[in-house]
Amino acid sequence: MSLMLLVCALTLLAIGLLVLAFRLLFSLPVLKHFAQGAVALSAALLAGVALFSAWDLYSYRALLEETPVAELVFHRQAPQQYRVELRVDDQVQEFVLNGDQWQLDARMIKWQSVVARLGVDPLFRLERLSGRYATVSDELNKPRSVHALGESRAVDLWHWLRQNERLAQFADADYGSAAYLPMADGARFQVSMTSFGLIARPLNDAAAVAVAEWSS
Known part of the structure; x- marks a missing residue:
């Protein structure tokens, strides 16, 4: 369904x-x-x-196996500051992120019991994009940057599912595992949603080099 x-x-x-x-x-x-x-x-x-x-x-999207949900391109503006172009469904938004890494968070609704047997697909919605610092001291002392990507206007069904034990038998509302990778000038990344959460992959050499250096 x-x-x-x-x-x-x-x-x-x-x-x-x-x-x-x-x-x-x-x-x-x-x-x-x-x-x-x-x-x-x-x-x-x-x-x-x-x-x-x-x-x-x-405001949510159905999860059909692995689903590409976003593409990010980074442009360095200053030390530990980047302008990011976020493309979602052919719409591009620009944000400024402070830090060394970027993080994308999403909400997920996984149906249980009768609803799951009816064949209703799991749902997800991108929630926020934020910057992260590599060190704790920078995280505590330097400016943070968080941008909302989705919000519930009147009824927050996801919140109701998390707070109400009776509703929990019909659906499991949880944050999808956040994706985060390093920022670099000219780096391009693709983010996909899976049944386990978000997965980010580099799409060009600048992104691949940044990930390799960050992982080493």
């Missing part, structure tokens, strides 16, 4: 609940029929939750 089908199912559920709520509210006086009024208001509330959950899910 695709992500769009899941979003559509939640949206249709919300519409059905809203229709029920309005029919009950307008057919009988709520004050005289408290039980029906309570059902109507509960249906309206659940409809709102379903709609906002669908909206939040729409």
Whole structure:
């Protein structure tokens, strides 16, 4: 089942609940029929939750085996400062990162139980891009740089899944293992999402040399 089908199912559920709520509210006086009024208001509330959950899910992408999710190109501006071009889905954003390394974080939702048996694919969303320093003392004393890449506006379904033990039986919400590698002038990297988390690979000689020097 695709992500769009899941979003559509939640949206249709919300519409059905809203229709029920309005029919009950307008057919009988709520004050005289408290039980029906309570059902109507509960249906309206659940409809709102379903709609906002669908909206939040729409900001995620389905994980189909290994999926390339981003490409990064670095340009040195000053010692321990780089301008990075981040390409995601043919859209390019530019950021400034301080430090010696870059780090990309993502959220993941892995379905459990009945939802998994329905064939719903795991979901992920890029969360933030940040700079890292090679030494602890630099990390403590030099300027940090963190940039948000995704956010939940009304309902944060991922947060609900992490905090609610009952919901946890349907899905496992966790951070994908962050990818981080050294920054270098002209270096180009590709980041892919797998079922185990993010994986970063060098795409040109500048990136390969930086990784080799960093690993040695």
